[in-house]
Amino acid sequence: MPDIETKPWQDRVYDLLKGVGVRHFSYVPDAGHKRLIELCTADPEVADVPLTVESEGIAFAAGVHLGGGRAVLLMQGSGAGNCMNMLSLIENGRFPFLTLVTMRGDFGEANRWQMTMGAAVQKTLEAVGVRVLRAETEADVVPVVDAAIKMAFGAEIAVAVLLSQRVLGAKEFVTGDGELLMGLGSLATIGARLPKNLSILVVDNGIYGSTGDQATHTGFGIDLTVVAQGCGIPNTMLVTKKDQVAEASKLLHQADTPCFIVLKVHGGPPGKFKLNQHAEECKLEFRRALLGKR
Numbered sequence: 001m002p003d004i005e006t007k008p009w010q011d012r013v014y015d016l017l018k019g020v021g022v023r024h025f026s027y028v029p030d031a032g033h034k035r036l037i038e039l040c041t042a043d044p045e046v047a048d049v050p051l052t053v054e055s056e057g058i059a060f061a062a063g064v065h066l067g068g069g070r071a072v073l074l075m076q077g078s079g080a081g082n083c084m085n086m087l088s089l090i091e092n093g094r095f096p097f098l099t100l101v102t103m104r105g106d107f108g109e110a111n112r113w114q115m116t117m118g119a120a121v122q123k124t125l126e127a128v129g130v131r132v133l134r135a136e137t138e139a140d141v142v143p144v145v146d147a148a149i150k151m152a153f154g155a156e157i158a159v160a161v162l163l164s165q166r167v168l169g170a171k172e173f174v175t176g177d178g179e180l181l182m183g184l185g186s187l188a189t190i191g192a193r194l195p196k197n198l199s200i201l202v203v204d205n206g207i208y209g210s211t212g213d214q215a216t217h218t219g220f221g222i223d224l225t226v227v228a229q230g231c232g233i234p235n236t237m238l239v240t241k242k243d244q245v246a247e248a249s250k251l252l253h254q255a256d257t258p259c260f261i262v263l264k265v266h267g268g269p270p271g272k273f274k275l276n277q278h279a280e281e282c283k284l285e286f287r288r289a290l291l292g293k294r
């Protein structure tokens with residue numbers, strides 16, 4: 001038997017959560033939560049629920065409490081921005097709520113996209129009634145989560161533990177199909193207006209590749225082309241074989257109603273393509289190409 005102190009902090013946090021009866025883990029993956037997600041998905045004694053967007057995890061936690069259970073929501077700091085309105089449910093209903101938040105946009109972050117939300121996580125959570133505890137170093141994590149558990153399930157308040165990038169290390173990512181799942185409502189908006197000049201190509205690897213290869217909902221068999229059809233988008237195509245690519249390309253270029261194509265690809269590390277993460281530069285480049293001006 002390994003000494004408990006020699007286990008990684010993620011394993012000790014998992015034991016702590018299970019020890020107080022947490023049996024429901026919901027998550028939008030993040031690389032910092034990779035190990036905790038692996039532990040809960042491999043454990044037959046707990047229910048693990050992948051979410052499309054973080055706010056679902058709040059409603060889920062409230063539902064688990066109504067049923068007499070205990071839940072935890074695992075999310076990235078950027079997800080806090082997706083939670084604001086749903087947190088009214090927790091505050092108004094005085095539900096116990098616990099979330100473990102892996103931070104981006106703080107200690108040593110090199111990706112500018114993460115900075116805005118990174119600076120806002122604590123303030124926004126506190127603004128909607130969530131008590132925020134921070135774990136700045138590895139040694140902090142277990143005692144801070146332990147304190148948060150007591151506050152969330154003992155005092156029955158909403159608590160978020162922010163796990164600093166100092167604990168997790170800074171990361172860089174290229175992203176791609178989880179993003180569409182997070183904004184499925186956009187397909188209904190497109191269907192309601194059917195703009196002639198819109199084509200959507202979803203490169204679907206069935207996983208959240210950037211965060212440790214957790215299965216996305218498409219990996220569980222959800223067919224996005226059927227969702228798009230249900231939203232009234234007339235031209236849809238699911239591309240699963242190489243010899244369909246030419247036909248898909250024709251559809252992309254010819255359709256005079258919105259076109260929605262899902263290109264199934266294998267997982268694996270991203271190619272050498274370097275994403276330009278400079279938002280202002282991308283904006284200017286796009287306007288210059290389309291309008292010939294800044």
Ligand SMILES: Cc1ncc(C[n+]2csc(CCOP(=O)(O)OP(=O)(O)O)c2C)c(N)n1
Nearest residue numbers: 076078079175176177178179207208209210
């Ligand atoms: C609001 C929010 N929640 C969670 C994350 C963490 N995150 C970073 S990349 C990523 C996965 C994106 O998956 P997908 O679009 O399928 O692209 P892939 O990584 O497979 O290329 C997630 C969930 C995030 N960046 N923002």
